[in-house]
Amino acid sequence: MITASSEHTWKQISDELKSAVGPSLFDVWLAPLKLTRLDGNQLTLEAPAASRAWVTDRFGQILKSSAQSIIGADAEVHVSAAGQDPRQSVASTESHFAAEAGSELNPKYCFEQFVIGNGNRFAHGAALAVAENPGTAYNPLFICGPPGVGKTHLLHSIADYARRHGNGVRVHLTGAEAFANEFISSLRGGDINAFKARHRNADLVLVDDVQFLMAKAKTEEEFFHTFNSLRESGAQIVLTCDRPPRDLNKLEERLRDRFDSGLVADISAPDLATRVAVLNARAQLDQIEIEDDAVVELIATRVERNLRALEGALIRVVAYASLSGRNINTALAEEVLDGLFPQKPHEPKSVKLSVEEIRAVVGEHYEVSVTELCSSSRVASVLWPRQVAMYLARDHSGASLATIAASFGGRNHTTALSACKRVEQRISEDAEQANQLRQLGDQLFKTSANTRGDRS
Template identity: 50%
Template sequence: MSEPDPATVWHRFRGELRKAVNESTWHIWLERIGFRELDGTTIVLDAPDDVRGWAQSRFARVLNACAETVVGPGATVRFAAPDEVPAPAVRREPAPRATAPAPALNPRLTFDQFVIGESNRLAHAAALAVAETPGLAYNPLFICGPPGLGKTHLLHSIANYVHEHGGGMTARYTTAETFTDHFVAALQNGDMDAFKAAYRGVDVLLVDDVQFLARRAKTEQEFFHTFNVLHQAGAQLVLTSDRLPRDMDALEDRLRERFEAGLVCDVRPADRATRLTILRKRVAQDDVGEVDPQALELIADRVDANIRALEGALIRVIAFGSLTGRPVTAELAAEVLAGLYPELSKKKAPPTITEIQEGTCEAFGVSMDALLSASRTQPAAFARQVAMYLARELTGATLPTIGRAFGNRNHTTVLHACRRTTERMASDREAYEAVHSLLRSLGGH
């Protein structure tokens, strides 16, 4: 029996370990563990001083179980001492491999764990539809949007759903980069038959980041033929990109046309409510202990770039609290975010309706009583319209909620106020400057 390849052992061991623990444990403690060598059936690991002791005492059983899964019964794990010199490496010729295994699916990325909001509702519904009826609902399904907004989560969710409920159907997840690497390896090793079988013999093919196929003529051509074979056979194709098909100028027209032939939908940055739900769900899922709700609100307010950054900020705050023995409060979150993301310290939380009313009263020189009254005299009437307009622009409040905050007015009154303010700003330069000055003072754009 051939000796196991250390690189393969480490790759599989790391994958098994990540699946065996929750995400916060992985990121806080185990992600920084490195590979030293494979000593017979013992996986020798490296770890920083602040991780080694904790991992040895708390995760020994999990580590050894993962080793047995990868290497075989009786396999163990040990941590190298800080001053231990690694054994001389044995030079080995790598075995040619035309088609490496597909990227492993993350079992945690499912539809149940996907947080739905206005920014991703269509993409989620479409992904669920193709998972339930592959090849019949939308084919192909093309999901586009900036990085970190959940496109990969949806692809893994589809694949996991098909594997669990598909009645024997097969799904393969890959990235454009991996597809390219496999194709090049197959060409070099003269093993195109195995390559074609791996990608064309599935019921569902999911390809992440197809924009990276651009300017790779041979790979593009092979993907075009793979696409056609699968589509004609009734197999489902799901593709993601950071841009719309029509904006992928470097791709061949015939490939762009096929991408646009099905349903094209986008994902956008999550709103505050969705970000807060994501954080709450992550805390509950990872069972990280007591977290002050105000800490989550602060993170949701300040980290709005993408979901990946949002979850990363949460993990860092929890890790800091765990390592220092401090409770995860809003004060701790502000301290950690200020240190790790200095640019975030300048960001203000969205103003409340009351803060908008107070700022408007000060800017227009009217009292709060006048602002909330039924008076239609100027400047109270225009100030009231501006405050309603800003409440709609700067908060997530509904029109009825805004109306109640302004003396129990109905939503049509609020909508009229927003229209009147917009019209006056378009025709009156002084009104435009006054509103935008107030907008900036309240932290808007």
């Protein structure tokens, strides 16, 4: 029996909870709790069946500390589900998750397999924060970037994390195109209420490729109401798109505004270091042995912007080697890649320059001696030519980064990798420098051809 004294105590605890979590979170998750029993230091509460596991996991410690501040240090809090045995409620919500999203998850798309680089570090951090604390920050989270840079990987990683650590969080993972197709089917089939229940009764909703909502007036309208319903219920929303919200010109302004109201995290095309790391991670995951680092560097150099294409190129090289009975080396990799990812026009594969030749030409161009290029000097007049020489050696010599680095005063692989990365960044931002490097690349082959002609 609930006494007036018990009700008063529960009100005091509720006030503590509201002060601890804030009014918005309290109204969504804790206000629905009902006092069912207060026996000495034992407080028993009832939560809606759908949110019991979520409330226990997310707010269990806060519930306990708030109760202890009013009842005493030995207070204990028990949360049961309305109309359910408390021991069954967690199991039922976990199976609900499996029915909604488990079959759609790609097991390779998890945070552990995501390779972090300069272009995706911010988006990865935001995705992990949302996975750990859904609904409390970055809502909605809008991840954007060109195709093949890891947006879907992050989306699945959030769902995977919730599946493993969410203790019953209801997750709904879908794509915008699937949403549109389901919506049309539900209108024709007369089961629109079932459609709404599928997409709105969740704690964490993840929608891939929202650009496919554009120019679909009725679907946009339904998604707008779905979005609002989820926000009002306190659900976390995560969206991916191939462009920022402001560039979704054919989408209704009210939807663009809502997409832009949270955190927009963009992912750029992967740099060389990230592409190499992705290939090494994929090789390790698939237990592929590649003894020559130059093979990985060759693939990463040829495939510059799309991670799916990058991994596809690796699989193609490995498959070709297996079917032909040949070893995986740079010659085989070039043979496989030439059809799909040909070399740049100024990189004729029949001519490979030595690191020494490149070093000499670059030194002459910048009026820096080879001795200075190989020295420990880091003055700008020496550092930039050294980085350019390493960058050109990577593109034109066929030597591994370890060999290139060793040719510049015994430096290590990471130094050469860093040099290439710095040059790539600078020429992407400075058109004049990019043009100078193209001209220098052409000069390398002219000088090499003249030298070879003189020797003959």
